[in-house]
Amino acid sequence: MEFDAVLLPPRRARMVAQGLWHDRTINDDLDACVAECPDKLALTALQVEQGATTRFTYREMARMADRIAVGLSRLGVGNNDVVACQLPNWWQFTLVYLACSRIGAVMNPLMHIFRERELSFMLKHGETRVVIVPKTFRGFDFEHMVSELQPSLPDLKHIVVVGGEGPDSFEALLSGPAWENEHDAHDILTRSRPGPDDVTQLIYTSGTTGEPKGVMHSANTTMANIIPFAQRLRLGADDVVLMASPMAHQTGFMYGLMMPVMLKASAVLQDIWEPKQAIELIRAAGASFTMASTPFLTDLARTVAETGQQVPSLRTFLCAGAPIPGPLVEQARQVLGTKIVSAWGMTENGAVTMIQLDDEDVRAFTTDGLALPGVELKVVGEGDQALPADQPGSLLVRSCSNFGGYLRRSQLNGTDAEGWFDTGDVARIDAQGYVRITGRSKDVIIRGGENIPVVEIESLLYRHPDVAMAAIVAYPDERLGERACAVVVPKPGRSVDLPSIVQFLKGQKVAIQYIPERLVVREAMPSTPTGKIQKFKLRDLLRESAA
Missing domain, CATH: 3.40.50.980 (Rossmann fold)
Incomplete structure (x- = not known):
């Protein structure tokens, strides 16, 4: 195979000079x-269906x-x-x-x-x-x-x-x-x-947009991310990493497979997510860190509360892939006694932003964190002009961990001559440098010329007492161009209707133009295995129902 990782050579000298690429594999x-530690337990793998554990x-x-x-x-x-x-x-x-x-x-x-x-x-x-x-x-x-x-x-x-x-x-x-x-x-x-610049991983994008692309990474690009990631979380050789997120996704691959070896730490793998089994693993192995999407955190907090089986060793739960509802952070902190860390990243970069361990808990559900060392961020508007603090626009990233390109699709690499990668996300950055992802560029809803703050409305819907999951997507309108539809999954035994949603959001002092004008109730959301809601499928659903 001939790999066309064209984004690696132009930045090699600068990355090495700045100490961001470590030239290791x-x-x-x-x-x-x-x-140094040949007899240390490196890997414990549980196969839930078979009840088999290999070490x-x-x-x-x-x-x-x-x-x-x-x-x-x-x-x-x-x-x-x-x-x-x-x-x-x-x-x-x-x-x-x-x-x-x-x-x-x-x-x-x-x-x-x-x-x-x-x-x-x-x-x-x-x-x-x-x-x-x-x-x-x-x-x-x-x-x-x-x-x-x-x-x-x-x-x-x-x-x-x-x-x-x-x-x-x-x-x-x-x-x-x-x-x-x-x-x-x-x-x-x-x-x-x-060598450290050879392609070591070919991984396809997770499919929230419906178009898979082959992402190429080297040892230098992956390790340039893992090292500052571990440092910000204060992880080291004494830590035990529980990984129940799929290792075929960048979360599991970089932080459940590579990171423990790089730290001389121990990894514990779980092949099927079952919260009671996870609690047993955490308690038996002394797991101190895990990383997964919001549904995993919800399940773990609920099961610990129901069973009374505490997880005192679990210091940190990094939650990424979707905004974390505020009530979930509060519940998890109280029930688990664990620091909840919000983060944001992409297959193309690994983790890009993350809050700090000393940040107040409110940062976990109101921001997606600060840029990691070796990462630069900017938000731009039309004409690629940088926008001031708190103004939403297109999020660009220039990172030491930026990928080598898309296999045989270099025209889609989305990286300019200065190394800025267009993430396809809409975000704002506050005066302290904390980022908030407000949606994908394709998820933006423009109602009569007014941009609807999709993520903010979704976060509010998660506070509704009858809503388990929520997503806001656009549907076409002849007069206004687009209107907003709320797609929700009710909590077990509960029901939701549009009047109650409207009343709830009005009670949250939401502008009337931002309130969804249509409601679709589903038993489940289409999502990737890591919990990201596939909005393109929801948009397809709305188009089909309107046909």
């Missing part, structure tokens, strides 16, 4: 762990990574070849990435919810040589699905099945034979190790 950090020390993890790496090379995988991994949060996911890094292969993490439509595009676009899937997960046969796709994928040479039977199983091909003891193993493991 995950290989360097794993080797350091083996040298690795750093010595054991490095040995298995080497084994899988040599096994992959036996399948013809080499430098810059793409290995796709459609696995839940199983130990094999972590080990496959570490193995790919040993031989210069590029990992393409794929969400386990993807089916034929998404996979046929991504596997073909990435010229995938090997795809690794579970035999079954949550009742679905992944082996059959990918086998049906293989004839249409000319570059796909091998399907490796975790939990499979016969010669094509992960166990037979990769994790079983002691490949690391073969006569040529040392040469395989050392001749093609990637």
Whole structure:
């Protein structure tokens, strides 16, 4: 595979001179762990359905990574070849990435919810040589699905099945034979190790806009984000990271897979979100940090309150992906005793902004935090003129962790000659530098020339006593151009109607022009696996209902 990561070379000299790129790879950090703390528990992975727990020390993890790496090379995988991994949060996911890094292969993490439509595009676009899937997960046969796709994928040479039977199983091909003891193993493991600017990850955008793009990252871009991220959260070798967010998403990949190795910390993986199981894991492992979207925090706080099983070790819960309702922060602080941290980021950059641990709790539900070190932000209006504080406009980011570009779609890279990346988000920045994302540019609703503050209205709706989830989307209007529709999921046993929504928002002193003029009640929201509401699907729903 030829990678066109054109955004990396122009900024290399400046990033290195400023000390923002560290010219290390995950290989360097794993080797350091083996040298300094070989017998420390590195990884604990729980498979909820099977009730199985697997553990690795750093010595054991490095040995298995080497084994899988040599096994992959036996399948013809080499430098810059793409290995796709459609696995839940199983130990094999972590080990496959570490193995790919040993031989210069590029990992393409794929969400386990993807089916034929998404996979046929991504596997073909990435010229995938090997795809690794579970035999079954949550009742679905992944082996059959990918086998049906293989004839249409000319570059796909091998399907490796975790939990499979016969010669094509992960166990037979990769994790079983002691490949690391073969006569040529040392040469395989050392001749093609990637450099810090080589592409190490190909990850497709999560799909809130409906258009997947292949994001390319190097060790320098990912580590340039993880290091200040951990520093702001005061994370170190003594921490235990619980990761229940999918590792096929940037949240899980960077902060559940890479970060613990970089910190010489311990990681605990949970493959299916079940809050009672999460509480047991936190208590048993002494988990001190986790990161997930709002529904995870809601579930955890509710279950701790219901069961009385406290989680005293959990110091910090970083919540990202959507604004955090104020009442949830207040409840979680009281019930969990945990600092709730708001943050905002993108697949293309990792985390971009985050509040500080010493900030008052109100910052967590009124802002998305301050820029991390190595990140510059600006909000611009028409003509790309910088706007003053508290004025909403298009959010641009210039970051040490900005990606290398979109694979074979460099025309969409959205980065100008000065390195400013157009996030596609609308935001405002206050006088203290705190950012508030007010919506996607495609989510802006302009009613008769008046911009509706979508995120603010959504945040207010979350305070409605009968509303569990809420989203505001536009629908067309002949006279005003657009009007606002509220899409809500009621709390169990509750009901919601438009008059009650209008009355509630009037009680919150909302301008009449901002109040939704239509209501759609649903049992669930279309969302990504990390909890982001897919508004493009809601807009499609409104168009279909109006047709």
